[in-house]
Structure formats: C-alpha cells, structure tokens
Amino acid sequence: MVRIRVLLSCAALATALATTLGLRAQVAERNGFRVLEGVGLTAVDQGVLGDDTHTPASFETHRRSAIRAVMHTDGIGSTGAAYDRGHLIVRFRDEADSAARMRAVSWATRSGSIAARPSSANFDIVTIDVNEDAEAVARALATRGEVQYAQPDYRVHTLMVPNDPLYQTMQWNLPLLNLEKAWDIQPQAGSNITVAVLDTGIAYTNATINANLPAFIDDSGVKYPALGPVTIPYSAATQLITSGRIVAAHDFIWDGTQPLDFDGHGTHVSGTIGQLTNDGIGPAGVAFNVKLMPVKVIDSVWDDIFGSPNVGTDSVVARGIRYAADNGAKVINMSIGRTGPPDTAPAVEDAIRYAVGKGVFVAIAAGNEFEDGNPKEVLADIASRVQGAVAVAAVDRNATVGDKKCSGTSSSPSCHAYYSSTGSWVELSAPGGSERQFGRDGYIWQQTFDFRFVETYLLPPAEYHAPRFDVLGYIGYIGTSMATPHVSGVAAMLIQQGITDPAAVEAALERFAVDLGSPGRDDQYGYGLVDARATLRGLGIAR
Amino acid sequence: MKTPAAVALTLLLATPAAAQGLSFRPYGMFAQQSFDAQKTFDAVFDSSSGSFFGGGLNITDDDRFYFDIGASHFKKTGQRAFVNSGQTFKTGIPLTATIIPLEFTGGYRFNKGKRMRPYAGGGVGSYRYEETSGFATDGEDVDTRHAGAIFEGGAEFRISQWVGASADVHYTYVPGILGNAGISKDEGETSLGGFQFRVRVLVGK
Numbered sequence: 001m002v003r004i005r006v007l008l009s010c011a012a013l014a015t016a017l018a019t020t021l022g023l024r025a026q027v028a029e030r031n032g033f034r035v036l037e038g039v040g041l042t043a044v045d046q047g048v049l050g051d052d053t054h055t056p057a058s059f060e061t062h063r064r065s066a067i068r069a070v071m072h073t074d075g076i077g078s079t080g081a082a083y084d085r086g087h088l089i090v091r092f093r094d095e096a097d098s099a100a101r102m103r104a105v106s107w108a109t110r111s112g113s114i115a116a117r118p119s120s121a122n123f124d125i126v127t128i129d130v131n132e133d134a135e136a137v138a139r140a141l142a143t144r145g146e147v148q149y150a151q152p153d154y155r156v157h158t159l160m161v162p163n164d165p166l167y168q169t170m171q172w173n174l175p176l177l178n179l180e181k182a183w184d185i186q187p188q189a190g191s192n193i194t195v196a197v198l199d200t201g202i203a204y205t206n207a208t209i210n211a212n213l214p215a216f217i218d219d220s221g222v223k224y225p226a227l228g229p230v231t232i233p234y235s236a237a238t239q240l241i242t243s244g245r246i247v248a249a250h251d252f253i254w255d256g257t258q259p260l261d262f263d264g265h266g267t268h269v270s271g272t273i274g275q276l277t278n279d280g281i282g283p284a285g286v287a288f289n290v291k292l293m294p295v296k297v298i299d300s301v302w303d304d305i306f307g308s309p310n311v312g313t314d315s316v317v318a319r320g321i322r323y324a325a326d327n328g329a330k331v332i333n334m335s336i337g338r339t340g341p342p343d344t345a346p347a348v349e350d351a352i353r354y355a356v357g358k359g360v361f362v363a364i365a366a367g368n369e370f371e372d373g374n375p376k377e378v379l380a381d382i383a384s385r386v387q388g389a390v391a392v393a394a395v396d397r398n399a400t401v402g403d404k405k406c407s408g409t410s411s412s413p414s415c416h417a418y419y420s421s422t423g424s425w426v427e428l429s430a431p432g433g434s435e436r437q438f439g440r441d442g443y444i445w446q447q448t449f450d451f452r453f454v455e456t457y458l459l460p461p462a463e464y465h466a467p468r469f470d471v472l473g474y475i476g477y478i479g480t481s482m483a484t485p486h487v488s489g490v491a492a493m494l495i496q497q498g499i500t501d502p503a504a505v506e507a508a509l510e511r512f513a514v515d516l517g518s519p520g521r522d523d524q525y526g527y528g529l530v531d532a533r534a535t536l537r538g539l540g541i542a543r
Numbered sequence: 544m545k546t547p548a549a550v551a552l553t554l555l556l557a558t559p560a561a562a563q564g565l566s567f568r569p570y571g572m573f574a575q576q577s578f579d580a581q582k583t584f585d586a587v588f589d590s591s592s593g594s595f596f597g598g599g600l601n602i603t604d605d606d607r608f609y610f611d612i613g614a615s616h617f618k619k620t621g622q623r624a625f626v627n628s629g630q631t632f633k634t635g636i637p638l639t640a641t642i643i644p645l646e647f648t649g650g651y652r653f654n655k656g657k658r659m660r661p662y663a664g665g666g667v668g669s670y671r672y673e674e675t676s677g678f679a680t681d682g683e684d685v686d687t688r689h690a691g692a693i694f695e696g697g698a699e700f701r702i703s704q705w706v707g708a709s710a711d712v713h714y715t716y717v718p719g720i721l722g723n724a725g726i727s728k729d730e731g732e733t734s735l736g737g738f739q740f741r742v743r744v745l746v747g748k
Contacts, residue, residue: 185636185678499632507627511729533678538623538634539726540676541583542685 032212032229033306035258040206043235045282046450046473048166053451053458054264054477055435063458064301065157066219071304074155077135079375081340083152084313086130087115088138089347091123096146104147108140118315120252120323122354123347125315126150135341149346153313156338156379157298164275166283166474170445172397173272173431174284177486182493182532190287190492194247195273195331196324196360197485198317199266201259202294203449203469204246207234209260211306213466216457224461234260235470237267239275239282239447244291248327251296252316253308262469263300264448268477269335270294271446272485273492282474283445286489286532287496293329295320298336301457302467312336317379318351321362325355330495333488334364335481339375349382356388361495361502363487365480366393366526367421377421384425388502390509391526394420394432394483397442399516399529406516406525415516416524420480427526428509429516432483433476443476451475490532497536508535566603568747572596572615574713574739580721580732586631587621587638587726595644601745603652609662610649617642623676626729641673642735644715648693662711663696670735672720691717691736699745706746713739 053060074082092101098114101124105112111129118125128137134152141150167174174180183189213227251259261267270292275285297320298312310316317336324332332355338345352362367377380391399406399415406415416422417434433444450471456464491505499505512535513528521527574595578584581591597615604610618641622633650664667690674685697711715736722733 181678181680498635501630501632504627504630504632508625508632511625511627536634537636537676537678538625538632539724539729540623540638540674540685541580541587541640541725541727542672542674542687542721543683543724 032210034210035260036208036210037205037258039208040234041470042206043238043470043472045238046471048170048445049450049473049475050440051451051475052435052440053455054475060455060458063219064455067301067457068299068304070219071216071301075134075152077152077154077340079339079341081338082155083134084155084311085134086127087153088126088128088134088141088150089123089153089315089318090126090141090150091148091347091350092146093148100146104141104144107144109137112137118319120319120326121315122322122350123315123318125153151314151344151346153315154338154340154345154378156312156314156317156336164277164280164282164284166445167277170441171283172441173433173444173486174286175401176399176431176529177286177490178531178533179286182490182536185533185536186493186497188496189277189289190274190489190496191289193287193330193492193496194291194293194328195287195333195488195492196293196295196329197266197270197273198295198297198320198324198332198334198336199261199269200263200298200300201251201261201266201296202240202246202270202292203235203237203261203267203472204241204249204292204294205236205260207260208232209234213305214307216305218457222461224457224464227464227466230466232466233468233470235472237271237447237472240267240271240292242276247291247293249294250320250323252320252323253296253299253303253310253312255309259294259296260469261296262302262306263298264451264454264475265298265335265481266294266296268446268448268475269333269481269485271448272444272482273333273489275446282447286486287492290489290492293324293327295324302454305457314345314348318347321348321351321355325358325360329360330500331488331492332360332362333485334362334379335484337365337367337377337379339367339369340378342376342378342381345378345382348379349385352382352386352389356386356502359500359502361491361505362386362389363484363491364389364391365484366391366426368419368479370419370421374421374423376423377425380421381425384427388506390427390487390506391425392480392484392487393422393426393429393524393526394480395429395516395525395529396432396434396436397438399431408517417478419478420483422523424523426523427506428487428513429525429529430483430486432480433478435478440476443478444482445474445476447472448475487530490530490535493532494535508538564605566606566747568601568603568707568745569598570601570613570743570745571598572613572741572743574615574741576617576737576739578737579734580727580730580737582626582730583721583725583727583732586624586626587640588619589621593617593619595642595739606655607652608649609652609664611666612647614643614645624726626726636677638674638676643671645669645671646693648695650695652699658701659698661696661698665695666693667691668693668715668717670715670717670720672735687720689717689719689735691715697741704748706744709741709743709745711741713741715739
C-alpha cells in the first residue's frame with residue numbers, strides 16, 4: 001500500500017506539473033472539459049481486484065443506471081424504452097427536395113425543424129419540442145411519401161451486467177472456446193485485422209484531463225456538491241495498448257477524436273478481444289494481435305457529469321457503425337443494446353447492412369434482461385436478420401470443456417447464464433460468466449479501471465471527489481457484453497485465415513459451434529458455443 | 544532393382560500361362576476419375592477429378608472369360624475448407640487425400656480371335672482411404688478401408704503378339720467412407736467412387 005501511495009502521489013505531482021508548465025498535446029475543449037492527450041504517466045497496476053460491483057444484480061449497477069437516468073430526462077416510449085427527447089432520426093427519400101422534406105416535417109409536428117446532417121450519417125436529425133411524444137411524431141412522419149423511415153432516437157446502453165498468470169488460474173472462458181489449439185493454427189491472432197469497439201471508449205492513451213465538475217442530484221434526490229475545476233490523471237491500459245495498436249479512434253459522444261473510456265466497460269471488452277498475451281502478465285485475449293478502433297458511442301456517468309454534448313442513442317450508434325465501416329474495420333463489436341418496440345431501429349439496421357455490405361462482420365450482445373421480462377433486444381434482433389451479423393448469448397461456467405451439451409440434466413446442467421436474454425434473435429453463445437454457483441470464479445476477467453478510484457459518485461456526498469483513471473486492475477465482469485467480444489475475436493482470426501465475407505464468417509461460426517441445449521438452433525444458445533479451433537480449421541473430405 | 548525384377552516376373556507369368564490355355568497378362572494402368580463426390584473434391588482440390596496410377600494381372604480363360612486383379616494409387620493435396628451457399632471458403636490448412644483401390648473384376652470378352660476385343664464385366668474392390676490434415680490431433684486423420692462395387696466395359700486392341708492395350712470406362716461405387724462427417728456430409732455425398740476412364744497396357748499373348 002505504501003508503494004501504491006507513493007506512485008499515486010508521484011502521478012498526481014507529475015500531472016500537476018505538466019499542467020502548470022503548460023504542456024500541450026492534442027487538446028479538445030468543451031464545457032470546460034479538456035483532454036491533454038499524451039500528458040500523463042503510466043497506469044498503476046493493482047493486479048487482481050475483488051470487485052463485485054459489475055454484476056447484473058449489483059446495487060452499484062442499478063445506481064449507475066439510475067444516476068444516468070436522472071442526468072438525462074429521457075422520454076419513455078410505449079414499451080418502456082427510453083429515447084432522447086427533442087429529436088428524431090429521419091431518412092428522407094432521395095427524390096424529396098428540401099422544401100418537400102420540410103413540408104412533411106411541418107405536417108407531422110408544428111415544432112419540427114431539420115438540423116444539419118451529422119457526420120457518418122445517411123439520415124437527418126429532426127428536432128422537435130422536448131415535450132412532444134417522439135414516437136407519435138415518428139409514426140406520423142413515417143406515413144409521408146417523402147420519408148423512408150422515422151424513429152425516435154432510442155437510448156442504447158452497454159450490456160455489461162457487468163504464460164499470462166491469470167490465464168492459467170482465472171480465465172476459464174478462453175479454453176472453453178478451444179483457443180489454445182486455435183492459436184496453434186493462427187499464431188498471428190489477427191494481426192492484420194482491425195476490430196472496431198463501439199462502446200464507452202478505450203483507455204488507450206496517457207492523458208491529463210481538466211474539467212469543471214458541477215453539482216448534481218442523484219437518483220435519490222441527494223445533492224452532490226460542485227467540485228469546480230479539477231485535474232484528472234488518465235492512463236492507457238498497460239495490458240492493452242502497444243505502439244500502433246489503435247487506429248482511427250473516434251468519439252461520437254464528444255464529437256472528437258479522443259474516445260477516452262470513463263466507464264471501464266469498453267476497456268474490459270477490448271481486453272477480451274485483444275488483451276496482450278504471452279507476455280507473462282495478467283490475463284490473455286482472444287485475438288491478441290488485432291488492431292483496435294475505439295469508437296465511443298455510449299456515454300458513462302462521468303461523460304454526463306463532464307457535460308458531454310451527446311448521449312448513446314440510435315443515431316450515435318448508427319453513425320459509429322458507418323464510421324467504423326468507412327475507416328477500415330473488418331469486425332465491429334457491439335457489446336451494447338436496447339429493448340423497445342420491435343423493428344424500431346431502421347437507422348441502426350441500415351448502418352449494419354451498410355457495414356456488412358462493405359465486408360465488415362458485426363457481433364452484437366443478445367441482451368441481459370432474461371430475468372426482467374425477457375423483452376426483445378432490438379439491436380440484436382437486427383443481427384438475426386442480417387447474414388454477416390450475429391447476436392451473442394452468454395453461457396456460464398457450467399459449459400465445461402469436453403461436456404458442453406448443457407442439456408439441463410443433473411449430469412449435464414444448463415449453462416445458460418441467468419441474465420442472458422433468450423429469443424429468436426439468439427444465434428451464438430460465448431462465455432459471459434455468472435456469479436451464481438461460482439462466485440468470482442465465474443467472472444470474465446480483464447484489465448480495466450480500479451473502480452474505487454473512478455466511481456466516486458457512488459460514495460456519500462461528503463466523500464465525493466474527483467475521479468482518477470490511472471489506477472487499473474484485473475476486474476471481473478459478467479454479461480452478454482462479455483460474451484460478444486469472444487465472438488469478435490474469433491471472427492478476426494477467421495478473417496485473417498482468409499474467410500473474409502461476413503456472411504461466410506457467420507456461417508462458419510454457426511456451422512462449427514458446439515450445439516448446446518436442444519439439438520439444433522434454439523432460443524437459449526442459438527447454434528451453440530463458438531469453437532475457435534474447429535472454425536479456423538474448417539472441414540476435410542471425410543472428417 | 545525393382546524394374547528388372549518386375550520385367551522378369553512379367554515374362555515368367557506370361558510365357559508358361561499361354562501354353563496352358565489360361566493367359567496371365569500383367570498390365571500397367573493410368574486412369575482419370577471423375578469423382579461422384581463432385582462438390583466435396585471440388586471444394587478441397589478445386590477439381591472433381593483425379594489421376595490413378597497402378598497395375599495388375601489380367602487372366603483370360605479360353606480367350607473369352609477374364610479375371611482381373613489390380614491395384615492403383617491416387618494422392619492429391621488441397622486445403623481444408625467449408626462450403627456456404629454453394630461457395631467454397633478455404634482455410635489455408637493443407638489436406639492430403641490418398642486412395643488405394645484393390646480391385647477384383649471378371650467378365651466376358653467378345654469377338655474371339657479378332658484384333659479388337661470388346662469386354663464387359665463387374666466385380667468388387669477394397670478401397671483404402673487416408674486423409675491427413677495440418678493441425679490434426681489424435682483420431683482426426685482418417686485411415687480406413689471399405690468395400691465397393693465395380694462395373695466396367697471397354698475394348699482391348701492387340702498391338703503385337705505380346706502387347707495389348709485397352710481402354711475402358713470403369714465405374715466404382717464405394718459407400719461407407721464419405722458422408723459421415725466433413726464436407727462430404729454437408730454436401731450429402733456418400734460414395735468415394737466415380738467414373739474412371741482407364742488406359743491399360745497388357746503384356747502377354
């Protein structure tokens with residue numbers, strides 16, 4: 001502990017000095033929020049941390065959601081799905097000129113106007129009065145001949161419920177995919193492939209952040225004081241970032257190119273895809289040589305407190321997908337999702353079809369709401385309609401190597417993770433973990449922030465203080481968010497193996513999956529548990 | 544050393560046999576086979592046909608009935624793959640297939656005494672199939688043998704007193720090896736056999 005305190009003190013001192021001396025790197029400023037990229041120290045690595053705050057049912061998980069909900073007074077649709085008030089996503093037909101488009105908008109709502117088209121979008125944003133029912137206006141607009149589709153801008157969120165030493169001792173999930181033999185087949189592990197991680201960002205660089213922290217009221221009505229101007233240290237994940245690994249980073253929450261993760265989810269997910277491996281430190285990743293493209297499309301509590309201009313909605317996600325496809329990604333990982341009325345994300349579906357059409361494979365989390373009424377997962381449901389995109393369910397540690405049938409009998413117990421949504425959209429399964437029966441041994445471990453230094457908004461107001469993002473550790477998460485990057489990693493390896501067509505990648509993953517549960521595809525496990533080795537190896541003539 | 548020994552054996556078998564009414568004629572053979580498992584072989588080798596080389600012993604009785612024992616060999620290297628919606632995707636992992644048929648056929652030769660002798664017959668064979676691939680673990684490579692049925696028809700031409708040549712179509716049906724796993728199962732192809740166009744050179748009267 002003394003060593004850690006000394007390191008933390010040194011880090012704080014260096015950060016303050018750097019700021020005082022006016023060091024400048026890449027700077028973005030908005031609402032008093034400024035990132036000095038490259039100015040900062042290497043992270044403090046705390047090792048394995050017994051953090052239980054990122055499970056589906058944890059108190060902290062609910063608090064995080066509740067605080068975010070309070071900070072953004074979202075509209076609530078007919079099915080309970082939240083949407084960003086005050087605007088709609090509208091795709092006008094090409095033949096409709098601007099006057100016709102405006103006539104259509106005026107017909108549907110008195111308050112409507114068409115905003116300037118955002119980057120990486122093939123749709124427009126129509127702003128309406130925040131008190132108007134966005135679903136009703138969207139329905140009205142959709143009846144117009146000038147309109148191809150119109151939808152509320154639904155909120156999207158992460159689906160975390162929430163010789164490497166930890167690989168040997170804690171990563172039950174990777175051997176379950178038959179990965180050791182897959183790495184024999186492809187030791188490059190995806191080195192030519194870029195995986196875009198559409199998430200909360202990635203801890204990809206050392207930086208110093210200047211921010212002005214305002215007061216806020218949490219979900220219980222408790223007021224947290226303003227902290228005023230603060231300097232926040234930020235460090236790259238030491239087990240994730242190497243020179244040249246990050247490509248075409250983009251932030252659609254802050255409209256910039258510095259997609260720093262203030263949540264930890266995106267960093268954890270990226271670790272499963274490509275944590276540095278065979279370096280004798282920490283855990284391993286699936287496709288440990290891939291290039292990573294952080295595309296920030298989900299806001300965290302800290303983004304909200306810092307005053308980010310955007311939140312994670314369908315329009316932001318759709319733009320992120322198009323951006324990734326246009327900037328060289330071969331795989332898009334979406335450990336994110338939302339519920340809501342079926343087929344209400346045409347903008348996202350359009351973007352996914354665009355990406356697949358450009359040769360990009362897309363993996364989407366199947367949802368964590370099995371015990372919450374098991375509603376349809378709208379984004380995952382899109383994947384089931386698109387050949388080249390897959391929806392990924394989660395299995396727990398009952399899915400043991402060599403006996404993966406998970407038939408639900410005493411000799412072959414179910415391995416369906418208790419939270420993993422089930423339905424017609426489920427196509428594949430991968431390890432998402434579960435604390436039930438297994439405690440921390442059932443987690444999916446990767447490097448991310450030490451939340452004791454990050455989630456200070458969960459403390460009582462008197463103890464609330466500025467966060468620091470330069471202390472990392474190996475943290476266990478649970479969720480279909482964690483299952484999905486396993487599939488993205490295997491897909492990256494398969495693409496490097498030469499199977500580049502997204503539809504073929506999906507077909508191969510499904511063809512070689514180990515069938516779980518009922519024979520054939522089922523709503524719990526889809527086609528079954530991904531088998532990396534069998535998928536990479538393909539078939540012979542007789543075997 | 545092997546070639547002179549084979550020639551000596553050929554002459555030994557051929558000469559006395561003719562004197563006894565039975566004719567024993569060794570032969571060498573080249574065959575081009577179009578495999579029944581067309582999609583399977585095409586996926587792995589980019590071709591659904593392959594060449595066999597071999598030889599055997601042809602025995603005729605009264606110059607009308609014949610019995611034939613022959614062995615041949617096919618070996619080719621391709622890539623493991625999988626097929627999706629009719630399109631093949633290679634994995635880059637080498638696969639070598641070897642087929643060694645041991646065949647016993649018999650039949651009737653028409654036009655006794657003529658220079659061209661059409662013939663037709665059938666028989667059985669034992670087919671050894673080996674499949675080896677990169678990154679295979681125990682039990683994943685294949686080495687098996689199954690029986691098959693043969694139907695054949697063609698004609699033999701007398702080139703000289705001691706040398707004949709035949710050309711025929713030789714169909715084999717070999718169930719039991721393909722169709723249980725691998726691409727052949729996905730494609731529903733169950734026979735390792737197919738149509739062969741064979742050319743043989745026979746030595747003896």
